[in-house]
Amino acid sequence: MAQKLKAAHPLEKRVLIEGIEEENSWLLSVYEQKMDGYKMARKAVGMEPDAIINEVKNSGLRGLGGAGFPAGVKWSFIPKNSAKPVYLVCNADEGEPGTFKDRQIMEHLPHRLIEGMICAASAVRSETGYIYIRGELRLAFERIEKAIEEAYEKGYLGKNIFGSGRNFDLTVHPGAGAYICGEETGLIESLEGDRGQPRLKPPFPAISGAFGGPTVVNNVATLAHVPGILRNGADWFIKMGGGSNRNAGTQVFCVSGDVQKPGFYEVPVGTNLNVLLNDICGGPQPGRKFKACFPGGSSSPLLMAEEFDVKMDFDSLAAKGTMMGSGAIIVLDDRRSIPEVAMRTARFYAHESCGQCVPCREGTKWVYTMIKRLCKGEGRKQDIDTTIEACNNMAGKTICVLSDACAMPVVSMLKKFRLEFEAIAKSDEEFVPHLPKVSGQLGGLMQAIRERQGFHK
Numbered sequence: 001m002a003q004k005l006k007a008a009h010p011l012e013k014r015v016l017i018e019g020i021e022e023e024n025s026w027l028l029s030v031y032e033q034k035m036d037g038y039k040m041a042r043k044a045v046g047m048e049p050d051a052i053i054n055e056v057k058n059s060g061l062r063g064l065g066g067a068g069f070p071a072g073v074k075w076s077f078i079p080k081n082s083a084k085p086v087y088l089v090c091n092a093d094e095g096e097p098g099t100f101k102d103r104q105i106m107e108h109l110p111h112r113l114i115e116g117m118i119c120a121a122s123a124v125r126s127e128t129g130y131i132y133i134r135g136e137l138r139l140a141f142e143r144i145e146k147a148i149e150e151a152y153e154k155g156y157l158g159k160n161i162f163g164s165g166r167n168f169d170l171t172v173h174p175g176a177g178a179y180i181c182g183e184e185t186g187l188i189e190s191l192e193g194d195r196g197q198p199r200l201k202p203p204f205p206a207i208s209g210a211f212g213g214p215t216v217v218n219n220v221a222t223l224a225h226v227p228g229i230l231r232n233g234a235d236w237f238i239k240m241g242g243g244s245n246r247n248a249g250t251q252v253f254c255v256s257g258d259v260q261k262p263g264f265y266e267v268p269v270g271t272n273l274n275v276l277l278n279d280i281c282g283g284p285q286p287g288r289k290f291k292a293c294f295p296g297g298s299s300s301p302l303l304m305a306e307e308f309d310v311k312m313d314f315d316s317l318a319a320k321g322t323m324m325g326s327g328a329i330i331v332l333d334d335r336r337s338i339p340e341v342a343m344r345t346a347r348f349y350a351h352e353s354c355g356q357c358v359p360c361r362e363g364t365k366w367v368y369t370m371i372k373r374l375c376k377g378e379g380r381k382q383d384i385d386t387t388i389e390a391c392n393n394m395a396g397k398t399i400c401v402l403s404d405a406c407a408m409p410v411v412s413m414l415k416k417f418r419l420e421f422e423a424i425a426k427s428d429e430e431f432v433p434h435l436p437k438v439s440g441q442l443g444g445l446m447q448a449i450r451e452r453q454g455f456h457k
Contacts, residue, residue, distance in 0.1 A: 005020060005021055005108075006263060007021065008021075008266075009265060009280050011267060011271075011275065011279060011280055012265055012266055012267055012280070013240065013250050013266060013267060013268050014250075014266045015225070015228050015240070015249070015250045015266065016101075016105060016109075016112070016221055016224050016225060016250060016252055016266055017104055017105065017108070017109065017252060017264075017266050018035065019031075019034055019035045019109065020104065020108045020109060022034050022035075025108045025109055026107065026108055026109065026110055026111070026143045026146070026147065027150070028111055028147065028150040028151065028154065031109070031111040031112070035109075035112070036231075037111055037112075037115065038111070038115050038118075038156055039231070040115060040119060040226075040227035040228075040230045040231050041115045041118040041119055041156065041161075041162065041227070042162050043230060044118060044119040044122040044123070044230060045118070045122050045161060045162050045164035045166050046164060047122065049080075049122060049123050049124065049125055052119065052120075052122060052123035052230070053072050053075050053076050053123050053124075054072070055072075055229060055230060055233070055234055056071055056072035056075065056123070056226060056229055056234075057070065057071075057072025057073060057075075057076065058072070058234035058245065059072070059229045059233075059234035059237040059238065059245065059248060059249070060234075060237065060238055060241075060244065060245025060246060060247070060248035060249070061222065061225055061226070061229060061237065061248065061249060062222075062248075062314065063218065063219055063222050064219050064221040064222050064225075064251060064326070064327065065091055065094075065102075065182070065218075065219030065220075065221070065222065065326055066096060066182075066219075066296070066297065066299070066325045066326045068314050068323070068324065071218060071222050071226075074206070074216060074218070075120070075123050075124050075216055077204070077206035077207075078124045078125070078206050078214045078216060079206075079207070079214055080125070082125075082213070082214050084212060084213035084214065085126075085127065085128060085211075085213045086124055086125055086126040086127070086128075086213060086214045086215070086216075087126060087128050087129070087130065087209060087210040087211065087213055087214070087215040087216075088117060088120055088121045088124060088126040088128070088129040088130075088215075088216050088218075089129070089130045089131075089132060089184075089187065089188070089191065089209075089210060089215060089216065089217045089218075090113065090117060090129070090130065090131040090132065090217075090218060090219075090220060090223055091132060091182065091184065091187055091217050091218065091219050091220070092106060092131050092132060092133040092134065092137075092140070092144075092219075092220050093132060093133070093134045093175055093181050093182040093187065094134055094137070094182070094220070094326075095134060095177070095178070095179040095181070095182045095352075096179075096182065096297035096298065096299065096325065096326040096328055097297060097298040097328070097330070097348060098254060098256050098257075098294065098297050098298060098326075098328030098329070098330040099254050099297055099326040099327070099328040100254045100256075100264060100328075101220075101221060101252035101253075101254050101264055101326075101327060101328075102140075102219065102220035102221060103137050103139075103140045104252065104264055105220050105221065105224050105252075106133070106137065106140035106141075106143060106144050106220065107137075107139050107140045107143055108143075109224070110140075110143050110144045110146075110147035111147050111150075111151070112224045112227065113131070113144070113220055113223060113224050114147055114148065114151055114156075114157070114170065115226075115227050116223035116224045116225065116226040116227055117129050117131075117168075117170065117223050118156070118157075118161070118168055119226045119227060119230060120216065120218065120223055120226055121168045122166065122168075124214075124216050126168070126216070127166075127167045127168055127169065128168075128169050128171075129168060129169070129170045129171070130170070130171050130172075130173050130191060130210070131144060131170065131171070131172045131173065132173050132175055132181070132187050132190070132191055133172060133173070133174055133175065134174075134175055134177060135174040135175050135176050135177050136177055141172065141174055144172050145172055148170055148172065151170075157169065157170050173191055175187075175190060175196075176190075178190070178196050178352070178354075179348075179352035179402070180196050180197070180198065180352060180353070180354045180400070180402060181196040183198045183400045183401075183402070184205055184217040185198045185199035185201065185205060185209075185400075186198045186199075186354070186400065187217065188205060188209055188210045188215065188217070191210055192210065192211060195354075196354065197354045197356045198354070198356070198399045198400035199399070200399055205217060221251070221252060225237075225249060237249045240268055241268050241269040241270055241313070242268070242269050242270035242311070242313045243270070246313075246314065246315060247269050247270055247311075247313035247314055247315055247316075248269060249268075249269055250266050250267060250268055250269060251266070251267070251269050251312070251324070251327045252264050252265070252266045252327060253265050253266075253267065253276060253312065253327045253328075253329055254326075254327060254328045254329065255276070255277070255281050255329045255331065256328070256329070256330055256331070257293070257329075257330045257331035257332060257333075258284060258285055258288065258290075258331045258332055258333035258335070258336070259277060259281040259282060259283070259284065259285075259331050260281065260282030260283060260284070260285060260286075261280070261281045261282040262281065263281075265280055265281070267280070267312075269312065269313045269314075269324075270311045270312065270313045270316070271311070271312050272309065272310070272311055272312070273293075273295065273303070273308045273309070273310050273311075273312055273329075274308050274309055276312065276329070277290070277293075277308065277329070277331065281331075284331075284333050285333060288333040288334055288335065289305065289333060289334045290305040290308065290331065290332075290333055290334075291304075291305055291332045291333055291334045291336060291338075292304050292305060292332045292336075292338070292416075292417075293308070293329055293330060293331045293332060294328070294329065294330040294409065295310075295312070295317055295322055295323070295324065295325070295329055296317065296322065296323045296324045296325020296326060296327065296328060296329075297325040297326045297327075297328040297330075298328075298330065298345055298348065298405075298409060299325060299404075299405030299406075299408060299409060300317075300322050300323050300324075300325045300408070300409060301321055301322040301323075301408045301409055301411070301412035302322070302409060302412045302413055302416060303320060303322060304416055307320060312324060321412070322412070337375075337420070338413050338417040338420045338421075339371065339374055339375050339413075339417075339420055339421050339424060340375055341413065342371050342409075342410050342413040342414070343368065343371045343372050343374075343375050345406070345409050345410060345413075346364060346367045346368035346371055346406055346410055347368045347372075349364045349368075349402060349403075349405060349406035350364035350365045350367070350368040350406070352402065353365075353402055353403075354402070356399060357397070357398035357399055357400075357403065359393060359394045359397040359398050359403055360394060360398045360402055360403035360406075363390055363391070363393065363394035363403055363406070363407075364394070364402075364403060364406045366390055367387055367390055367391060367394075367406060367407075367410055370383050370386060370387045370390070371387060371410070374421060374424055374425055375424065377424060377426070378426070379424075379425050379426065380425055380426055380427070380428060380431045381422055381425040381426075381427065381428075382428075383425065384414055384418065384421050384422065384425065387410070387414060388411055388414055388415070391406070391407035391408075391410055391411045391414075392407070392411075394406065394407045395407045395408070
């Protein structure tokens with residue numbers, strides 16, 4: 001079922017989810033009558049593609065799925081006279097832990113996404129689009145399919161859309177729940193029917209993507225912002241956000257964990273984290289204090305409570321050594337054990353690694369193993385530094401950034417909350433190695449090795 005909807009908080013600025021409170025907001029009739037639906041799609045199909053790209057580029061719209069790459073710049077990479085079909089792919093996989101913003105758009109405002117895709121398709125001269133949706137999002141899948149069916153019936157999709165002479169077909173492709181398919185080339189592999197493993201780049205998808213053709217992959221929220229930008233202009237989008245085209249517009253932040261009012265809130269990019277957590281989300285639970293948070297999903301380095309006085313935008317968070325990511329804020333209060341949080345984080349990425357790259361396949365597993373050993377009271381203090389070293393050998397060493405997604409938050413926890421890890425670690429004098437029990441000749445050989453290493457006592 002869809003999540004229970006709440007009235008907008010006075011500090012919210014709803015653009016992406018404007019109209020979400022309307023009854024039957026997912027129906028085409030409601031979208032057209034109450035939200036001026038498809039007017040910008042009609043406008044876009046009559047515009048020059050470069051004019052759309054320039055407007056989006058000037059607005060500073062960035063990818064809101066995690067990477068934050070400027071959308072208009074990405075579109076400009078598509079060849080203008082491609083001999084191969086150009087594909088537009090919406091990344092609706094939403095696999096980052098703590099993230100639940102895209103499903104709100106798909107469940108309650110699917111036509112806003114479709115209209116955004118029509119505008120984007122007009123910009124990059126695409127006639128074929130795909131929505132790659134996470135298979136577990138059943139309600140979102142059903143409503144997107146119903147919305148596409150309605151759009152075809154009205155002539156908004158298919159041949160000669162809006163009587164413009166342009167064609168655009170749109171298909172929903174459900175994924176199987178693999179985190180790695182949130183990476184754009186892993187998604188493309190899965191879309192083609194292959195195992196979801198990231199590709200080496202170059203070539204980049206803009207040159208050779210889905211089915212060998214030029215391809216644009218954008219997040220749900222990114223595409224859903226496009227109609228508003230075409231309606232109100234790039235300056236409106238910039239002024240609504242941080243005041244520059246590097247940090248513009250709004251973001252739907254998903255707040256979960258130890259706050260009084262968890263949920264999804266759309267606020268201008270650049271809103272202070274303290275305002276979001278205390279004024280909008282009601283602060284910590286009674287009798288508790290904030291300890292830390294993931295500001296951009298589980299792959300973002302942690303912020304300590306004393307670092308919460310920061311603007312929620314790309315540049316301000318980068319200056320703090322973290323990132324806005326997918327906009328998923330996971331809050332931890334003073335009850336939470338950081339070593340256990342680190343263990344669960346590492347376990348997730350070890351499980352989700354596609355196994356293609358050795359530093360990721362082996363690194364995530366060993367990081368999880370070492371932190372688990374500490375949490376069980378079987379680790380040594382030197383394991384803390386060994387884990388940091390392993391993480392440093394993972395980051396930037398693989399085809400995609402899954403290994404970085406494991407290393408960055410784990411290192412931040414190990415460094416910022418080192419005392420918690422040291423408190424559960426054994427000293428060298430207390431440490432007793434746990435070695436496998438082996439019998440026979442191999443057992444004798446291992447015993448000889450242990451004696452040489454000084455473990456014979």
